[in-house]
Amino acid sequence: MGLLDIFRSRPQGPSAKMAKERLQILIAHERATGQHGAPHYLPAMQQEILEVIRKYVHVEDDAVKFEVEHNEQFELFELNITLPEKGEASRQAD
Amino acid sequence: MSKVLVVTSGKGGVGKTTTSAAISSGLAMAGKKTVVIDFDVGLRNLDLIMGVERRVVYDIVNVIQGEAGLNQALIRHKEVDNLYVLPASQTKDKDALTEEGVGEVLDKLKEEGFDYVVCDSPAGIERGAQLAMYYADEAIVVSNPEISSVRDSDRMLGILASKSRRAKDGETAIREHLLITRYAPARVGTGDMLSVEDMLEILAVPLLGVIPESGAVLQASNAGRPVILDENTDAGQAYADAVARLLGEDRPMRFIETEKKSLLGRLFSRS
Numbered sequence: 001m002g003l004l005d006i007f008r009s010r011p012q013g014p015s016a017k018m019a020k021e022r023l024q025i026l027i028a029h030e031r032a033t034g035q036h037g038a039p040h041y042l043p044a045m046q047q048e049i050l051e052v053i054r055k056y057v058h059v060e061d062d063a064v065k066f067e068v069e070h071n072e073q074f075e076l077f078e079l080n081i082t083l084p085e086k087g088e089a090s091r092q093a094d
Numbered sequence: 095m096s097k098v099l100v101v102t103s104g105k106g107g108v109g110k111t112t113t114s115a116a117i118s119s120g121l122a123m124a125g126k127k128t129v130v131i132d133f134d135v136g137l138r139n140l141d142l143i144m145g146v147e148r149r150v151v152y153d154i155v156n157v158i159q160g161e162a163g164l165n166q167a168l169i170r171h172k173e174v175d176n177l178y179v180l181p182a183s184q185t186k187d188k189d190a191l192t193e194e195g196v197g198e199v200l201d202k203l204k205e206e207g208f209d210y211v212v213c214d215s216p217a218g219i220e221r222g223a224q225l226a227m228y229y230a231d232e233a234i235v236v237s238n239p240e241i242s243s244v245r246d247s248d249r250m251l252g253i254l255a256s257k258s259r260r261a262k263d264g265e266t267a268i269r270e271h272l273l274i275t276r277y278a279p280a281r282v283g284t285g286d287m288l289s290v291e292d293m294l295e296i297l298a299v300p301l302l303g304v305i306p307e308s309g310a311v312l313q314a315s316n317a318g319r320p321v322i323l324d325e326n327t328d329a330g331q332a333y334a335d336a337v338a339r340l341l342g343e344d345r346p347m348r349f350i351e352t353e354k355k356s357l358l359g360r361l362f363s364r365s
Contacts, residue, residue, distance in 0.1 A: 014284070014285020014286060015285070015286050016239075016282070016285050016286055016287050016288050016289065016292065017285065019240075019241045019288055019292075020288060020292045020295075020296070022241065023241055023244055023245060023296050024296060026245060027244075027245065027248050027296060030245075030248070030249070031248075031252070041264070
């Protein structure tokens, strides 16, 4: 910083702040879309869980949602099943 | 108990080979029998950084293909006891490295009583990089405080967590370490460089060390002498700290604060 720079204002905000914000958005997106590498066994596990559920209730493929969330300390595996409306063919396996 | 340690980054030019050379030398200086392996088939450079380029006869591909014994290919470092270098092949095609072949070499090294096998990964996420990290127990992810390097580091962390042998066999995950290199505290101070805190917040991996941007690194490369051997330099000391932490010692981070300039110094400095 020279003498004159003291009187000049910075043209933009600090660029590191921009870098950090861009990275946070980008990496959150890449992780969410599985590019961050979900466990390799996930698809197989997903299929097996689906088969177990179907022993008892009939659910469509899209009624089951799997998500893996990366936190600072741990990974969170989330399984959401939307059960069919009441009366709609429960215990199909019988 | 022998440990396989991969030095990786995704992006090229961030200091993987410099780090592999320094960390392996540091481990050997701490009394651990250590071998450092160059996985960059076709573009080997570890031999130059380690200063053993004129003693390369056989390489890892020769060993895998049975053209040379492991002990014929291992180069003993002249200055550092307990330290050996296994160079990459310069001529053969990249398919020469196979998962089985690398596994066999690592098994043999374990039988030979090596405490640490340090794998210097090539850049990218292709075959060489995948094989370098496949058998790892621990990983050092080298990252510069720069946007594309941080992104690639995150990608590499994802690959370590999903494509390694430990992930495939459902064993405990690879122990990950972040090593920040080419850090310039003054530029962090002016807001023009990502800070250690920024990078830790984004990557969320335990910090192994911060190596300052330093002329000592280029000087060490020029001389073919791992920078950790230059004990009076900032980079050499920062690597020594990182090795100590790797071995379980608790050491405070150095070289991450800028020296405060006086008002007069600031008025008259030109940079």
